Amino acid sequence: MRARMPGVLLVLDGWGHAPPAPGNAISEAECPFLEGLVLGRRGVLLDASGGAVGLPEGTVGNSEIGHMVMGAGRPIEYDSLRVEQQVKSGALRSHPLLREACVRLAQQRGTLHLVGLISDGRIHSDIDHIAEVLRAARAHALERVVIHAITDGRDVPDGTGALYLSRLNEIVKVSGVGAVATVIGRNFAMDKSGADHLTAQAALLVLDGRAERSAPNAEDALRGGAPDGSVTATVITGATGGPAPVRDGDAIVFMNFRSDRMAPLADMVAVLLASTARSRVRLLSLGHYDTHAGIPALVPRADASGGLADALENSEVRSVRIAEREKFEHVTFYLNGRDARPRQQEEHVLVPPAATGPVQDHPEMNLRGLVQAVIEAAARPDVGLVVANLANMDVVGHTGAYHATRKAVEAVDRAAAQICSTAFAGGRWTLLVGDHGNAEQMLTSPTDGAPAIGYGGHTTNRVPCALISVRGERLKIPSGGEAAICSVGPTVLRLLGLPIPAAMSAPELVDDSAQPIRQG
Ligand SMILES: O=C(O)[C@@H](CO)OP(=O)(O)O
Ligand SMILES: [Mn+2]
Numbered sequence: 065m066r067a068r069m070p071g072v073l074l075v076l077d078g079w080g081h082a083p084p085a086p087g088n089a090i091s092e093a094e095c096p097f098l099e100g101l102v103l104g105r106r107g108v109l110l111d112a113s114g115g116a117v118g119l120p121e122g123t124v125g126n127s128e129i130g131h132m133v134m135g136a137g138r139p140i141e142y143d144s145l146r147v148e149q150q151v152k153s154g155a156l157r158s159h160p161l162l163r164e165a166c167v168r169l170a171q172q173r174g175t176l177h178l179v180g181l182i183s184d185g186r187i188h189s190d191i192d193h194i195a196e197v198l199r200a201a202r203a204h205a206l207e208r209v210v211i212h213a214i215t216d217g218r219d220v221p222d223g224t225g226a227l228y229l230s231r232l233n234e235i236v237k238v239s240g241v242g243a244v245a246t247v248i249g250r251n252f253a254m255d256k257s258g259a260d261h262l263t264a265q266a267a268l269l270v271l272d273g274r275a276e277r278s279a280p281n282a283e284d285a286l287r288g289g290a291p292d293g294s295v296t297a298t299v300i301t302g303a304t305g306g307p308a309p310v311r312d313g314d315a316i317v318f319m320n321f322r323s324d325r326m327a328p329l330a331d332m333v334a335v336l337l338a339s340t341a342r343s344r345v346r347l348l349s350l351g352h353y354d355t356h357a358g359i360p361a362l363v364p365r366a367d368a369s370g371g372l373a374d375a376l377e378n379s380e381v382r383s384v385r386i387a388e389r390e391k392f393e394h395v396t397f398y399l400n401g402r403d404a405r406p407r408q409q410e411e412h413v414l415v416p417p418a419a420t421g422p423v424q425d426h427p428e429m430n431l432r433g434l435v436q437a438v439i440e441a442a443a444r445p446d447v448g449l450v451v452a453n454l455a456n457m458d459v460v461g462h463t464g465a466y467h468a469t470r471k472a473v474e475a476v477d478r479a480a481a482q483i484c485s486t487a488f489a490g491g492r493w494t495l496l497v498g499d500h501g502n503a504e505q506m507l508t509s510p511t512d513g514a515p516a517i518g519y520g521g522h523t524t525n526r527v528p529c530a531l532i533s534v535r536g537e538r539l540k541i542p543s544g545g546e547a548a549i550c551s552v553g554p555t556v557l558r559l560l561g562l563p564i565p566a567a568m569s570a571p572e573l574v575d576d577s578a579q580p581i582r583q584g
């Protein structure tokens with residue numbers, strides 16, 4: 065079926081809104097098109113963080129929850145919220161799978177290994193969850209518990225790694241059990257680019273204590289001057305008295321609640337264990353991981369089905385999903401409610417990278433290729449909806465490189481303007497929205513009163529959402545005064561002229577009073 069009113073959904077990744085200020089790479093960039101959308105009457109501001117989308121209150125948004133709730137048309141309890149609920153209720157500590165693992169370890173004097181990102185960025189992990197599992201280990205009187213610490217510097221300011229490792233040592237001291245056995249940066253342990261040699265360094269460190277260097281304690285592992293995310297594999301000799309290789313019968317708990325960046329390591333660990341006669345090692349993960357290994361999760365995922373993808377499929381409306389590598393899963397798997405089933409009416413275009421090397425050296429990434437793909441798809445009369453993610457403000461923003469991020473904003477501005485005008489000329493509406501803030505705030509104070517330092521992470525700021533419509537409709541915030549990016553799914557369906565499923569409880573944002581849509 066052809067959509068009566070075809071359109072384009074552009075997710076401008078990391079497009080948040082904040083008042084003009086130093087460190088606001090958007091207000092300080094030359095971006096007349098985006099600025100006009102926000103300042104003019106075409107746009108509204110939407111919540112993209114905390115409880116409004118299904119995250120714990122006060123938590124910054126992220127690309128997974130952002131795309132998921134846009135597609136689902138309602139807030140979805142994110143993994144971090146579910147873990148937090150289980151911590152509060154005590155259910156995590158007494159979880160049957162954890163209990164079973166601990167009982168076995170206690171009987172056989174095995175070692176519990178915890179592998180996790182050590183920060184409170186709360187995008188992939190929270191250091192407090194480690195404290196909770198250590199309490200469980202203590203309750204079972206486990207003698208050997210070791211922590212394989214992954215240093216962050218992306219979800220929290222770079223350079224704070226040592227602070228978090230000393231906080232971890234405090235947690236260990238208070239819980240009376242555990243020791244940090246190894247340290248490695250997230251750029252190795254949580255690589256998801258498919259660079260197996262990076263993942264392997266982390267896997268061999270965890271499994272066999274294999275590393276080129278050692279340090280007497282965790283904080284000393286950071287003394288080499290590398291960014292926190294790039295700390296090379298280090299064995300800690302002090303507390304554990306040398307490496308703590310995984311023996312058959314041990315248990316490993318992956319402590320990140322988010323899957324995407326931990327799944328490659330978890331999978332490699334599973335394969336290496338099986339090939340080295342350690343198949344009785346119990347593997348568990350805090351949240352559900354999309355692995356081949358099928359690792360049991362302590363906290364199951366929330367259902368995000370019944371959203372945009374199902375509605376498009378049911379109405380037989382064709383959509384084309386377009387992104388560069390970094391955000392490809394977001395416009396497909398996550399937008400579809402973490403559902404990888406192929407759909408007949410859906411086409412995917414993976415835009416290849418334009419250049420190699422540090423992204424801050426080519427902040428425009430491959431916007432040229434992406435714009436071309438969007439324009440080609442939008443020209444096809446059989447395509448009802450084109451969805452594309454313009455990743456630059458997030459991907460370049462994460463480097464913390466301010467000047468490059470401004471360039472990224474300017475490149476996105478030009479690309480979005482070109483797409484909108486071409487779509488408009490072809491009779492299509494375009495809805496533009498951020499999935500969470502990033503580029504609008506690139507300074508932060510790590511502790512109250514401390515001077516601001518550079519920061520490339522996500523924010524809790526609201527995000528702009530704007531409509532360029534052929535029929536002249538505008539967006540409105542429903543009475544009550546607030547809306548979140550969960551409204552994107554129903555708004556897209558409304559603009560396409562399709563029925564909105566009951567599961568999408570968020571209000572659509574099309575303002576009838578400005579330009580009534582003739583039904584039928
Ligand atoms: O890169 C990532 O893993 C996170 C930040 O840690 O960002 P996003 O949610 O945009 O993927
Ligand atoms: Mn994002």
Ligand SMILES: [Mn+2]
Binds near residue numbers: 459462
């Ligand atoms: Mn990001």
